[in-house]
Amino acid sequence: MKKIITLAVLSFVMVFIAGCSQQPITSIQPTEPDTSTPVVVALPPTAPNQDINYKNQTLGFTLTFPQTWKGFYASEQNNDNYNGVCFSFKQPQPFCIFQILKFNKSQWEQVKSKGTKNVLSEIGDSVIICDGCCEKDGDTTGGGQFNQFQIDRCKEVPDIIKTFKLSGDPILAWKTYTSQDGFLTFKYPTNLEKLFSSKQFGISIKTKQEIINGYEQFKDGGCPGACSLLLNDAALMQKQFDILVKMNTLSNCVLSTRDREEIKKDFILFTGGISQKFLVEGIKTTNGRCGLKIIESDGFDVSLSNFYYKIGFLVNDKVININLPIFPYNMFREVDDMWKSFGADLINQTCDAACYENEVKYFKNFNVVGVIEKGVIKIYDQIIATMSFVNKINVSVSFPNSKLYPNMLDCSKVFEVNRTIAETLAVGKAALEELFKGPTDQEKKDGYFTNIPTGVKIQKLTIENGVAKVDLSKELEQGVGGSCRVDSIRAEITETLKQFSTVKSVIISIDGKTEDILQP
Numbered sequence: 001m002k003k004i005i006t007l008a009v010l011s012f013v014m015v016f017i018a019g020c021s022q023q024p025i026t027s028i029q030p031t032e033p034d035t036s037t038p039v040v041v042a043l044p045p046t047a048p049n050q051d052i053n054y055k056n057q058t059l060g061f062t063l064t065f066p067q068t069w070k071g072f073y074a075s076e077q078n079n080d081n082y083n084g085v086c087f088s089f090k091q092p093q094p095f096c097i098f099q100i101l102k103f104n105k106s107q108w109e110q111v112k113s114k115g116t117k118n119v120l121s122e123i124g125d126s127v128i129i130c131d132g133c134c135e136k137d138g139d140t141t142g143g144g145q146f147n148q149f150q151i152d153r154c155k156e157v158p159d160i161i162k163t164f165k166l167s168g169d170p171i172l173a174w175k176t177y178t179s180q181d182g183f184l185t186f187k188y189p190t191n192l193e194k195l196f197s198s199k200q201f202g203i204s205i206k207t208k209q210e211i212i213n214g215y216e217q218f219k220d221g222g223c224p225g226a227c228s229l230l231l232n233d234a235a236l237m238q239k240q241f242d243i244l245v246k247m248n249t250l251s252n253c254v255l256s257t258r259d260r261e262e263i264k265k266d267f268i269l270f271t272g273g274i275s276q277k278f279l280v281e282g283i284k285t286t287n288g289r290c291g292l293k294i295i296e297s298d299g300f301d302v303s304l305s306n307f308y309y310k311i312g313f314l315v316n317d318k319v320i321n322i323n324l325p326i327f328p329y330n331m332f333r334e335v336d337d338m339w340k341s342f343g344a345d346l347i348n349q350t351c352d353a354a355c356y357e358n359e360v361k362y363f364k365n366f367n368v369v370g371v372i373e374k375g376v377i378k379i380y381d382q383i384i385a386t387m388s389f390v391n392k393i394n395v396s397v398s399f400p401n402s403k404l405y406p407n408m409l410d411c412s413k414v415f416e417v418n419r420t421i422a423e424t425l426a427v428g429k430a431a432l433e434e435l436f437k438g439p440t441d442q443e444k445k446d447g448y449f450t451n452i453p454t455g456v457k458i459q460k461l462t463i464e465n466g467v468a469k470v471d472l473s474k475e476l477e478q479g480v481g482g483s484c485r486v487d488s489i490r491a492e493i494t495e496t497l498k499q500f501s502t503v504k505s506v507i508i509s510i511d512g513k514t515e516d517i518l519q520p
Contacts, residue, residue, distance in 0.1 A: 056085055057171055057286060058187065058386055059102050061121075061128065064163035066156060076287065076388055078176050078185045082107055084131075086425070089153070095145055095425065098132030098157045100164075120164050126173075130164075133157040145464070171386065179205060182422060184320065186387040189379065195324075195331050202323035208241055211269075211319060226268035226275070240269035244292060244314035253282035253290035263292070270310050270321050271298055279368045285387045289313065293384075295326070295368050295377065302363050309380045315389045324380055326373060334372045338362075391423040397435040398495035400488055403447030411484035412491035416499070417443060428468065428497055429461050435496045451488040453478050459511070466504035468497045476510055477518060486518045 052065040058076060065072065075086045084101040100120070103111065108127040111117075118130040133154035146154060174187035177196055183205055188196055195201055206214070215223070215231045223231050230237045243263060247253070255263070260280045268275065279295035292312040299306030307326040312319070327335050329346055339346055342362075343355035351359060367373065398414035405413050419434045436456050439448040457473040470493065480486060494506040510517045 055167060056100070057167070059083060059085065059100065059128070060167045060171065061100065062163075062165045062167050063100075063160055065160055068156065069153065069160075078178070078388070081111075083176070088425075089150065095150065096132055097146075097150060097153050098130060098134055098161075101129050101131050103127045103129070118161070120161070121166055128166075130157075130161050134161055171382070174386075179203065181205065182390060183315075183318065183392075184387060184389050186383055188383050192331055192379075195328055200325050200328050202321070204321045205318055207317050208319060212237065226271040229268060236266065239266055241314065241319070243267050244312055244319060247282060247290045247292050247312075248314065250282055250290050253284040255280065255282050263294075267292075267294070269319075270294070270312060270323070271296070274298075274300060278366065283311065283381065283384055286385055287388055289315070289387070289389065291320075291384065291387075293381075295373075297363075297366070302360050304359055304363055304366075307366065309377060311384055313387075313389075316391065320389075322384070326376055332372075332376055332379075334375055338372055392420050393423045393427065395419050395421060395427060395431040395434065396496070396499050397431060398492050399439055399443070399448040399450050400492075401447040402449065408484075411487040414488070414491045414495050415448070416495075417448060426461075428463065428500060428503070429458055431496050431499070432458055432461070432470065432493070435492060450492060451480075451485045452476070452492055453480065463500075463502055466502065467507060468503045468505070469507045469509065470497070471509045471512060474511055480518065489518060 051067070052069060054063045054065060054074070056062070056074075056076075071089065073088050073090055075088070077084050077086065082101045082103050084099050086096040086099050088096050104126065112127075118134040119127060120130055121128040135158055171187055174189055175193060176185055176187050178185045215227060215237070218227060218231060230240070243266070246259070263280045264277045267280075274297075276297045277294055278297070279293070281293050283291045283293040285291070294310040294312075296308055296310055297306050298308055298310075304327045305325065309324040309326055311322040311324075314320075327338070329339065329349060330336060336346060339351075342351065342358035344351045368377065396416040396418055398416055400408070400413065401415045402408070404415055417439070419431070421430050421434060424430050435450075436452060436458075438450045438452070438454075453475050455473075455475040455478075457475070458470065459473060460469075460471040462469050476489070480489065490508065493508060497503045497506050507514060508518070
């Protein structure tokens, strides 16, 4: 008996400071909408005074902006607390002028009591709100950080919000996948949840050097197929990365005929066996990132389980490879019907001799524009179009250290430790959140420790005229005693925030109170 799905993949192959946190801001460039994939686009005006129409496929809404918003930026954020979009301008500082945030019911229950919320939609399990300059009598100063241009745009937001409409896109209800390192996210239909938690789904995120090192472990042998070609040809190896680099330079992610032929011939970085490429083309995400899409038979036997939908991106120094089966079992009704017509046993995932003959016939006549194949590929295209990547930045947090300063005569003495976090405009808040996590296990071994109690939450952080005002939750005072510990707590918070050039001094409050707090 033969397993329907086998995964022949080699082990070495890659299968502002204050404010709201969001991903790196991405410019909305005028593009022609692609009806086959979700598109986020601010359409260019056709007349001098025509309004700008914006559509967000991920959250499923539209807005209309006046001409004064020409050139605005939109940045999407997906995390455990909400999904959202920040609207801003790059200069002079890319602060969110307003945000559209989407919560599920459980997320909403946690935040709805924290002041008035501008609810735009509440349907089913989803609540969508406006945050920022959403009301006529609301904040139009950006916490003192907006310049006059931003203040003027802020005043226009209430009228923009009046144009809010749900687009009814089904992607609104899709689930979100986040890679283990938090580097990428994408959305997928609920019915494919088993696929993305199974071995049929392959994902690899590696640096160029990590890939090269992975191949070099086979330099003494045991490297079959494409691996041996790349291992023994440094120029060919470099060409793999050059092709992915080129994807980032393409206009609208469209490959020329020459490019496609070159890739069919020379691109074997994601190949684990005997390869035949049936389709090579570019694919575009909603934030404008170009990737390489390949439909390929990749394996060492004649099996439909060896047909893959493969995606490659080069983002900063990271190479991303995603492999998805064209004919997965128990995922698509049309695919299951095909397997049943062959005589396959889907429960036990087996295919007898007669079934295998039918499989071989289909294999030999495989066509990417076949009804079944086309349907599967279209869904995968929609999934990849929602993909977004998180850039990383370095911040520091400040802890006392018993090895670097053993006598502890100065209780306010702290030392900086580096942290790598997702890029965000709310970098001050993010740095404090890292501080409140405390030292890592390795840092503890190196002598670092913290005097800040666990469970402290940031309730508000503003920075104005060089003064950072941070309001923290009552946990900051729990179990705190002794003047030395109090001085250390203040130093940890203050020095963490003073790493930023816009912060000269720090005022700490607890539940809004600055007097009689953190008493020894």
